Amino acid sequence: MRKDVHTDGIPVLCASCEARHRGVCGALDPEQLVALARTSHKYNAGSGTELVGDAEQVDSYANVLSGVVKLTKTLSDGRQQIVGLQFAPDFLGRPFKAESELNAEAATEVSLCAFPRASIERMMQDSPELERRLYRQTLKELDEARDWMVTLGRKTASEKIASFLLMIARNIDPNAEPDSSSARFDLPLTRADIADFLGLTIETVSRQLTKLRADKVISIENNRQVIVPDLGRLEARAGN
Amino acid sequence: MRKDVHTDGIPVLCASCEARHRGVCGALDPEQLVALARTSHKYNAGSGTELVGDAEQVDSYANVLSGVVKLTKTLSDGRQQIVGLQFAPDFLGRPFKAESELNAEAATEVSLCAFPRASIERMMQDSPELERRLYRQTLKELDEARDWMVTLGRKTASEKIASFLLMIARNIDPNAEPDSSSARFDLPLTRADIADFLGLTIETVSRQLTKLRADKVISIENNRQVIVPDLGRLEARAGN
DNA sequence: CGTGGGTTTGAAATCTATCAATACATGTGG
DNA sequence: CCACATGTATTGATAGATTTCAAACCCACG
CATH class of the missing domain: 2.60.120.10 (Jelly Rolls)
Structure with a gap:
């Protein structure tokens, strides 16, 4: 058979x-x-x-x-x-x-x-x-590393955070609808990790996340679950 | 024949x-x-x-x-x-x-x-x-990019400059004696380029070069020709 | 209910950027 | 050969962003 x-x-x-x-x-x-x-x-x-x-x-x-x-x-x-x-x-x-x-x-x-x-x-x-x-x-990976060098060398703290959230959203939003304008995901990194990724301190990461939340660009539940109602507005803050 | x-x-x-x-x-x-x-x-x-x-x-x-x-x-x-x-x-x-x-x-x-x-x-x-x-x-290139990400994200301005000079010395010292402890070369980049490489401003680059010169770690002739009498002392400032 | 890791918030200190002026090199034309 | 013009680099004073130090908070967990 x-x-x-x-x-x-x-x-x-x-x-x-x-x-x-x-x-x-x-x-x-x-x-x-x-x-x-x-x-x-x-x-x-x-x-x-x-x-x-x-x-x-x-x-x-x-x-x-x-x-x-x-x-x-x-x-x-x-x-x-x-x-x-x-x-x-x-x-x-x-x-x-x-x-x-x-x-x-x-x-x-x-x-x-x-x-x-x-x-x-x-x-x-x-x-x-x-x-x-x-x-x-x-x-x-080389392309990504070079993109990231721009972020590390030339972006402000708040642009770094926005760029980071975008990158994560693109890589791990589970319901990967190709061009949905919103996203929701669990942060795979702690604040300390995010800081190490962005060349910042933990405190700066926290403050910038708070600011994005205050501006209603994102909302955060349980310190981990992130909701981005409008990816376009987040992208506008990434400084590209 | x-x-x-x-x-x-x-x-x-x-x-x-x-x-x-x-x-x-x-x-x-x-x-x-x-x-x-x-x-x-x-x-x-x-x-x-x-x-x-x-x-x-x-x-x-x-x-x-x-x-x-x-x-x-x-x-x-x-x-x-x-x-x-x-x-x-x-x-x-x-x-x-x-x-x-x-x-x-x-x-x-x-x-x-x-x-x-x-x-x-x-x-x-x-x-x-x-x-x-x-x-x-x-x-x-990927290895190099990743090394550079550390420099961009985590080093101070003066460490960045020292790292940059070391990298150049390794790549273009013409009389490439393998493990000579000194080096002499022409900077292939302007201050503006160095700034763009290190994620700094031209003024900060200039000030840090001046400081290295004042500390006798390097000497510079005609703004371009760099002499490093002791690569070890330069390396000590690169923060690795 | 207390403990501890991780996070947020606040105030002060520090580093680098910005703005502004001066100096220096290189090359051109008088 | 010198004077001048231009681009590039240095130096100074001040402002601003991020870090540092410190304390409070929040939640998950035992």
Whole structure:
């Protein structure tokens, strides 16, 4: 008896995985997927868990299946900066380098699908399509990093906050109606994280959020749930 | 008669080109090099020349052969941020995207070797080695961008200046003795450019340079030539 | 009901930006 | 070769934004 053609040969682990479509695994044929899945394991990590340490040997990469991972760098005196946020179905890892230059930490509860570094690097040799997907994600991350440099270097505190909220809304509004003019979501970051992302202090973040609330651009429930009734008005404050 | 084996089949255009060794062209065999060279042309551009405009269709990429190219982004009200600097033998271009998201401008006199976008993208199909070199450069740029985000978000004005001088010293000290403890170079950027790179004003840049000079960490001749007698002392001010 | 993490709010201090004037370099023409 | 003009850089005084220090608040949780 013939199995459904679409799931024929797809590992159970991958059957319902978002990364198989939009993520890097989309580059793999069923055979390769089986090979990779054999060495993969899915796991969850609580908010705050360190996934990769700075200056640490990295021997496994992962796909983000749900939740948010923050990438941070820390100066010797403790000042910290978030240099990247990863959402599902992003690939987590820096090919061609055994030692991490940054810290990866779960910003929320996260679910990951991890596989040995060697598996991916071997598979990259065989599958130009896989390498190309990884390359494209890196280009996307570079675009995002450069956009963020403008925010860090040239925007005011209130523009930074508005830009941040917009970025989050675009990445995690669950009911992702393409061009809805409103949004509602849970902040995946604490005030301290937001401060580290924007190059501000906790207090400044709090004050600016309060101001946006006072101006009725957003409303906040339980310190976490954000409602943006009109994304256009928020965008007008992002200073682009 | 047999030609010298090392230059056998190498196009004249490429014979003395740095990009053929350290740059992306190093990925190409002589045959491919000939094919690419046929559609390439070398040219110079004076300081200030716009090489690629924001939101402009891009139909050619290039290698930087000498000089410095700055990549900038501008907000609608004119605030500007430099989001990347490219030195020889960097590759200039953003594969997989027809429209530029930023502005590329000659920061000094530059010499470039340009080729049609289509040539490279076609050649990437055939040569995984070429694609890999481009991928590696993108990863390097991403690493650099993330380092710079820390500088923009978390360092003080004087740390920013010290970090900037160190970065320049590492990239363009002509007599590149690997681990010399001193350096001497011409600043490739004006005070205004430095300000746009660091997210500061021109006055703050000037004041911090003056302070470094007063503290004898650097000396400056003709506003351009910088001498760093002890790179260690400069590094100590970069705040890493 | 108290404890503690995370958040908000307030007042003062600090850093950088802004505004304004002066100095310096480079290149031109007399 | 010098005087002048122009763009660029330095220096000074003041204003403003964000940080720092401190205290109160709020909620989730034991």
